[in-house]
Amino acid sequence: MFVIKKRGRQNAIRRGGMYGLIILSTFSRAARIARFAQTGILILMQYQKKILKILLYGALPMLIVFGSITYVGRDQIIGRTFSNLGHFKMITEAIQKVKEKPLRGQGAGSA
Numbered sequence: 001m002f003v004i005k006k007r008g009r010q011n012a013i014r015r016g017g018m019y020g021l022i023i024l025s026t027f028s029r030a031a032r033i034a035r036f037a038q039t040g041i042l043i044l045m046q047y048q049k050k051i052l053k054i055l056l057y058g059a060l061p062m063l064i065v066f067g068s069i070t071y072v073g074r075d076q077i078i079g080r081t082f083s084n085l086g087h088f089k090m091i092t093e094a095i096q097k098v099k100e101k102p103l104r105g106q107g108a109g110s111a
Contacts, residue, residue, distance in 0.1 A: 016039075019035070020035065023035045040059070043058075
């Protein structure tokens with residue numbers, strides 16, 4: 001946090017924005033939540049004397065906006081069936097394919 005602060009506001013905004021775009025492009029819920037938590041912790045550490053104002057004018061509106069987006073898109077955001085169950089199905093399918101032909105396999109990418 002102290003290193004970022006010394007490099008200047010423009011540099012921090014540019015790097016933070018690029019990092020945010022990379023996180024958004026992963027479509028990973030855990031990465032997005034971790035990014036949100038990291039940013040919140042850094043902001044609260046930076047502005048300890050203004051925590052109430054930050055929470056009231058920054059965190060509460062963001063919570064309302066993100067809560068609304070999550071409620072409207074809950075099927076795609078929370079209940080992503082393929083993401084939640086599909087990976088386990090694919091792993092069990094790969095294990096079955098390896099069991100069928102353990103020595104030579106079935107070719108690259110078939111699992």
